[in-house]
Amino acid sequence: MTETVGLHHVTAICGDAQRNIDFYCGLLGLRFAKKTVNFDDPETYHTYYGDGLAAPGTAMTFFPWPEERRGREGAGLVVGTSFAAPAAALGYWTDRLERAGTKVERLVRFGEEVVAFKDPDDMSVEIVGRASVAQVHPWANSPVPAQEHLRGFSGVTIAHRDTAATARFLVEALGYRRVGEEGDRTRFETGDGCLADRIDLLRTDDDDDDRGGRIGVGAVHHIAFRAPDRDTLYAHAADLRRHRIEATPIVDRAYFHSLYFSEPGGVRCEVATDVPGFTRDEPEEFLGQSFKLPVFLEPWRGRLERTLPPIHDPNA
Numbered sequence: 001m002t003e004t005v006g007l008h009h010v011t012a013i014c015g016d017a018q019r020n021i022d023f024y025c026g027l028l029g030l031r032f033a034k035k036t037v038n039f040d041d042p043e044t045y046h047t048y049y050g051d052g053l054a055a056p057g058t059a060m061t062f063f064p065w066p067e068e069r070r071g072r073e074g075a076g077l078v079v080g081t082s083f084a085a086p087a088a089a090l091g092y093w094t095d096r097l098e099r100a101g102t103k104v105e106r107l108v109r110f111g112e113e114v115v116a117f118k119d120p121d122d123m124s125v126e127i128v129g130r131a132s133v134a135q136v137h138p139w140a141n142s143p144v145p146a147q148e149h150l151r152g153f154s155g156v157t158i159a160h161r162d163t164a165a166t167a168r169f170l171v172e173a174l175g176y177r178r179v180g181e182e183g184d185r186t187r188f189e190t191g192d193g194c195l196a197d198r199i200d201l202l203r204t205d206d207d208d209d210d211r212g213g214r215i216g217v218g219a220v221h222h223i224a225f226r227a228p229d230r231d232t233l234y235a236h237a238a239d240l241r242r243h244r245i246e247a248t249p250i251v252d253r254a255y256f257h258s259l260y261f262s263e264p265g266g267v268r269c270e271v272a273t274d275v276p277g278f279t280r281d282e283p284e285e286f287l288g289q290s291f292k293l294p295v296f297l298e299p300w301r302g303r304l305e306r307t308l309p310p311i312h313d314p315n316a
Contacts, residue, residue: 001173001174002227002232002236002239003175005191005197006057006190006191006225007057007197007224007225008056008196008224008227009048010059010060010061010224011061011063011224012061012062012081012123012218012219013062014063014064014065014120014217015120016120018309018311019120020062020121021047021049021314026315027096028150029143030051030142031052031288031315032048032049032287032313033059033278033288034046034047034282034288035047035291035292036292036293039253039254041063043307043308044063045062045063046063047062047311049061051139052137053277053278054287055136056272056274057196058137058150058151058152068216068217069214069216070122071213071215071219072216073159073218074159074204074214075159075213076213076265076267077213077214077219077220078159078223078267079124079159080116080126080156081123081124081156081220082126082127082128082156083127083150083152084127084133084134084151084152084154084195085128085129085133085151086147087112087129089127089129089148092145093127102117103118104117109185110180112128112130114127114128119218123218132193133151136195141315142315143315154196155199155200156223157200157202158265158267160265161205162203163201165264166264166267169263170201176188184202184203185200186200186201222269222270223270227271227274228273228275229274229275230250233257233271236271237250240259245261245262245263247260247261252294253272254294255276257273258271258272258273259271
């Protein structure tokens with residue numbers, strides 16, 4: 001078994017691209033680190049936000065699909081994306097979100113305080129106050145004071161009617177450890193216990209198939225697990241075959257190499273390498289300031305620049 005050290009990124013679907021940027025970068029203070037396109041659907045943006053480098057474990061990414069139907073959180077999907085913050089920062093975040101007109105709910109889960117809210121497309125987001133937080137790459141131009149910065153992901157919550165197969169997969173194929181249970185929620189952890197290390201499985205009793213989760217605007221499209229390099233990616237591919245999980249060939253995504261699969265409960269997953277990262281085509285100080293395309297899409301540049309809507313970084 002090849003263990004993962006946690007999540008690499010989370011990719012979701014939004015409606016209006018600029019509204020999404022204003023929320024995650026302007027309000028939550030993430031860095032707008034890369035403006036490119038969906039390599040498989042080039043007439044769609046693919047935007048990346050995160051810490052100062054949008055490093056693995058901090059990268060929140062979006063496909064803006066304004067014409068797509070609304071998604072619905074429910075069984076078979078990721079139903080919550082959690083960011084980590086110092087426990088002392090949750091008062092700041094409650095105040096900042098409420099001042100911006102975002103309704104928040106304060107709750108306690110597994111002994112930790114959580115600020116729960118919805119993004120502009122009604123996707124569930126949380127900030128978890130953790131006793132230990134990762135030392136992420138700082139970004140001096142964030143509108144959020146340094147001591148209150150989000151420190152990458154805490155983890156995600158996956159909902160299934162029957163969580164047993166996914167639980168076995170997390171433990172036996174990815175090296176997660178079952179660490180606790182609270183009501184219908186079971187927690188799994190991996191890695192060093194700080195950065196993007198958690199998966200919560202939430203058992204739902206909803207028996208109405210029509211009310212299961214549905215991919216669309218406001219839903220998580222897929223989650224990606226970390227692999228340090230291509231050799232580890234090949235090892236994960238072999239592990240997936242042993243568990244009779246069908247995966248794609250390894251593909252070059254410019255900033256990482258990836259393979260894709262669905263876990264036993266149907267959630268779309270990826271394993272992505274830490275390297276080469278987002279500075280391969282922009283220096284750190286200029287991340288996100290240019291429209292970047294892979295070599296094979298450069299002939300499309302003129303057309304894409306004419307047809308894609310203009311977007312900008314509110315913190316530039």
